[in-house]
Structure formats: structure tokens, C-alpha cells
Amino acid sequence: MKYQIRHRTHYRYTQPLRSAVQTLCLTPRHTDTQHVHHWQLQSPTPLQPQTDAWGNHSHVLAVGAGARMLQCEATGMVETLGTPLQSDPLGPDPRLYLMPSALARADDALRRSALAAVRGVEGRQAQALALTALVAECVRYQPGRTNANTTAAEAWLGGVGVCQDQAHVLVAACRAVGLPARYVSGYFHARGGPELASHAWAQVCLDPAERRWLGLDVTHGCVVDERHVQIAVGPDYAACAPVRGVRSGGGGEQLTVSVEIIPQD
Template identity: 90%
Template sequence: MKYQIRHRTHYRYTQPLRSAVQTLCLTPRHTDTQHVHHWQLHSPTPLQSQTDAWGNHSHVLALGAGARRLQCEATGLVETLGTPLQADPLGPDPRLYLMPSGLARADEALHRSAQTVVRGADNRRAQALALAAMVAERVLYRPGHTSASTTAAEAWQGRAGVCQDQAHVLVAACRAVGLPARYVSGYFHAPGAPELASHAWAQVCLDPAERCWLGLDVTHGCVVDERHIQIAVGPDYAACAPVRGVRSGGGQEQLTVSVEITLVA
């Protein structure tokens, strides 16, 4: 499938900024599961490109004193191949993703549940699928129930959240049983449901030596398919948020985000 994507981010400030530095993690890369035909970032100031420790393409922009808004736009054409398995030669050794992270750390209750669920599974794929089913049954999709700072343990105890929370819980559960797992940010093509366009899911490493990752989408109850467009990966949301940074001044902040995904015939 080929998709035309337009992702607009607009920050407004009640007072002039003294300075601001933002990292934009909005650029997909070629993988064996998707091809990026073209991609552009538009911003009010020049961008400095870089590849981060997780293998993502990101850009840094800086705003000087006096600005009262920041608007950036990412546009491009991406073709997805619909395979859930991805061989990823970039980034660190997959075994690094066994370590708990700030937002994807299992507490004792989640650890016990994960250990119980995988007892009858005889291989890594079966274990990963069993854990995804466990999370889907326990952590129901419910917008407004959590925030961007909600941890996997909190979402597990609260029994509800959004795609970010479901991905964090699955990542934490996998790590708890010895499966390297990472968080994935991206887009999901859901005609008629624009609120689902910005999306998150998990990847579980089935073979660390071959760097083979299986994509699992708890929210939609499926393995990753042609509807998923991958942007970035990391230990959790904090490592690959679409826009993150620091600022001085500016007063109160208002954020507006819109994502449009169009299927190209």
C-alpha cells in the first residue's frame, strides 16, 4: 500500500520565547517492511539532521528570542509491504531492550502475570502472542484515562489506556520474561477515524542474533500489516516522541497536532 502523509505540529505560546531547542522524530526510514519514496520536513528555521542511538532519523531545530509560535510539517509518500517481521541492522544490540525503562517497567503484579501466561508457550513467537492477548484483555482502549507520562505499571493497574499505554505494557511484560521488546511510534491508516492516525505498537525480538523483530499491535488485535507506517523505535515513548525538547520563556503552551493519511491508488 502507498500512503500520502501530512503531519502538522503547531505550538503557540502566551509570551515570547527566550530560546527553544526541539528534536523532531518525524522521519521514517527504509526498512525491509516499508519503502520511503520521498519525505520532507518544513520548519521556521534550518534543521540539523542526525541518527540517534536507536537508529532513528531525527532533526534538531532551534528558535531564538521573541518567537511566539513554532509550526513544523512533515509530508511524504511511504509504501508499506504488509509483513510483520522486520530485520533491523541499525541501532544497538537487541539484548539492550531487555532492560526496563522509565515508562516500560513491570511491577511485581505485571511480572507475575507475564510469567504465568508464557508457561505453556514453547517458542518466542508463541510467548509474544500470548502476552499481547493478555494485555489486550486487561488494558482496554479508553482515551482520556491516562497521560503521556503514565507508566506500564500504572496502565496495568488502571486496566485502561490508549495505544501508547498498551504498547508500554506489552513491552514491559515481554522484558519481564526475557524477550527483548521495544516501543514503536508511527501511523495507522484507519479510514474515517482520523483520531487513530497517530499510533504506537510494540516489536518483540524473536532472534537477537539475526535482529529479527515481530510487530504486534495490541490496540487492533493484530500483527503489524500494510496499515502500519513505522517512524521510530526506542525503549519507550520518551525516547522517540514525535517532538520533544526544552524551552526558556514562552509562558503557557498550546499544542495542536493534525495527521492526514491518504491511500494512493
């Protein structure tokens, strides 16, 4: 499936900025699950491209003094191939994804539940699917109850969250039972549905030696398929947020984000 995508991010400030530096993690890369036909970023100042430690394509945007707004737009076409398995030769050793991270750390309660869910289950894929079912049952999708800084342990305790929280809980649960797992940011499109915002899911490494990852979407109760467009991966959301950075000055801030994903077939 081919998708035309437009992702706009617009900051407005109540006072002039003294300076701002933003990292834009908005550029998908070719994988064996998707082909990027074309992609571009537009911003008020030149962008500095880089590849981060997790293998993502990102760009650094620096804004000088006096600006009262900051806007960037990512547009392009991506063709998804509908396969849930991805080989990733660019990222670090998958065993690094066994380490807990700030937003995807299992507490004792989550660890006990994860171990119980895979007890007697043979094989990495079967264990990953068992944990996906556990998270889907115990962390229901409900907007407005969590925020970008909610941890996996907090979402597990509260029993609700959005796609980011469900992905964090699944990643933490997998790591707790010895499965390397990582957070994925991207987009999801449901045929016939309204335009959708950014989405998140998890990948579990089935074969660390071959760096083979299985994509699992708790929110939609499925393995990754042609509806998913992958942008970036990392230990958790903080490592691959679409836009993150620091600023000096500017006073109050208003952020507006819009995402359009339109199938071309």
C-alpha cells in the same frame, strides 16, 4: 499500500520565547517492511539532521529570541509491504531492550501475570502472541484516563489506556519473561475510516543474532500489516516522541497537532 502523509505540529506561546530547542522524530526510514518514496520536513529555521542511538532519523530545531509560535510540518509518501517481520541492522544490540525503562517497567503484579501467561508456551513468537492477548484482555482501550507520563505498571493497575499504554505494558511484559521488546511510534490507517492520529505498537525480537523483530499491535489485535507506517523505535515513548525539547520564556503554551494519512491506491 502507498500513503500520502502530512503531520503538522503547531505551538503558540502567550509571551515571546527567549530560546527553544526541539528534537523532531518525524522521519521514517527504509526497512524491509516499508519503502519511503519521498519525505521532507518544513520548519521556521534550518534543521540539523542526526541518527540517534536507536537508529532513528531525527532533526534538531533551534529557535531564537522573540518568536511567539513554532510550527513544523512533515510530509511524504510511504509504501508499506504488509509484513510483520523486520530486520534492523542499524539499531543497538537487541539485548539492550531487555532492560526496563522509565515508562515500560514491569512491577511484581505485571511480572507474575506475564510469567503465568507464557508458562508451558514454547517458542518466542508463541510467547509474544500469548502476552499480546493478555494485554488486550487486561488493558482495555479507553481514552482520557491516562497521559503521556503514565507508566506500564500504572496502566496495568488501572486496566485501561490508549495505544501508548498498551504498547508500554506489552513491552514491559515481554522484558519480564526474557524477550527483548521495544516501543514503536508511527501511523495506522483503516480503509474507509476517518483520518487517524499517530499510533503506537510494540516489536519483539524473535532472533537477537539476526536482529529480527515481530510487530504486534494490541489496540487492533493483530500483527503489523500494510496499515502500519513506522516512524521511530525506542525503549519507550520518551525515547521516540514525535516532538520533544526544552524552552526558555514563552509563558503559557498551546499545542495543536494534526495528522492526515491518505491511501494512494
